[in-house]
Amino acid sequence: MEIKLANRSLYNLLEVAAERKEPIITKLNHRKLGKTKALIEFARDNNYTVLVGNGTIAKMLIKEYGYRQIRSINSNIEGIMYFVFDECCAKEDISKLVNGGNLVLTGFQKSDDYYPERK
Numbered sequence: 001m002e003i004k005l006a007n008r009s010l011y012n013l014l015e016v017a018a019e020r021k022e023p024i025i026t027k028l029n030h031r032k033l034g035k036t037k038a039l040i041e042f043a044r045d046n047n048y049t050v051l052v053g054n055g056t057i058a059k060m061l062i063k064e065y066g067y068r069q070i071r072s073i074n075s076n077i078e079g080i081m082y083f084v085f086d087e088c089c090a091k092e093d094i095s096k097l098v099n100g101g102n103l104v105l106t107g108f109q110k111s112d113d114y115y116p117e118r119k
Contacts, residue, residue, distance in 0.1 A: 010038035023109035053088035
């Protein structure tokens with residue numbers, strides 16, 4: 001699913017993508033839209049765990065948003081049911097979770113051409 005905000009909010013995109021169990025692909029020009037805030041609000045409303053790239057980011061977001069169900073993708077996540085992920089998570093790490101049987105519903109994933117080639 002791509003970010004096309006003409007008729008939908010980020011929260012609504014997350015709802016649709018979670019039903020389809022697919023990521024929302026982001027590009028460099030999608031910075032500073034409020035994706036992480038929408039992701040955390042969506043997770044809070046649905047009692048999902050948010051996965052981020054590392055423990056430092058997790059601690060910062062817990063402090064900023066007051067939502068305690070934010071974890072590093074490399075932390076112990078046994079016993080947790082549903083996950084959403086932020087774009088700072090590596091695509092390979094998300095694939096490992098999905099292939100391992102974890103219920104990763106949706107999240108923001110950087111496009112393969114997120115960083116344009118420099119010439």
